[in-house]
Amino acid sequence: GESVGLHLPTLSVQEGDNSIINCAYSNSASDYFIWYKQESGKGPQFIIDIRSNMDKRQGQRVTVLLNKTVKHLSLQIAATQPGDSAVYFCAESRHGGATNKLIFGTGTLLAVQP
């Protein structure tokens, strides 16, 4: 089914450490994946995306890894900062459908301890 986030997983890290946030996606036909960051009271903010013809993509301080075999996506944040504290969502969509709708995962709360 689609997003079922009744309980929000939490990842607590120390400032300066690396963070890894994991996501299991639902549709093996999905071929476009996005990570969003959502701070309290705000809309989701685009972080990084990856298409299914890649297994790794890097941005500034962030890396996304895609494992299509097990339908798993991860977001790595290097040198985590207090400003990284937020809820992180992965989202998937499928090319060729009539609509580019995004299906969101449960979300993970990242808490950065100073």
Place this chain on the structure above:
Amino acid sequence: ETGVTQSPTHLIKTRGQQVTLRCSSQSGHNTVSWYQQALGQGPQFIFQYYREEENGRGNFPPRFSGLQFPNYSSELNVNALELDDSALYLCASSLAGTAGGQETQYFGPGTRLLVL
């Protein structure tokens, strides 16, 4: 900032009333998608508008309707409000070459709706 704006920021309505939420897409974007986000959950797709026509709909009843205007701004209308409609309503804009094109969606700040 994404350049996507929404109004109003907050709204309180009573059960049975109707509400209209507005979204201005990022300059140059031709596609607007609407999502509902209940507290503690991920956004759920309501529907999408591409070049002024509805282009796909999620699992929401017909009392959720929308419009897209020639300038690509959009409205979400909800009739006969129910308590469970209380949520954050998000719009996202993107630039699609074709209907269903997979371009990045950029979200606005949302409208927080409370139904009493």
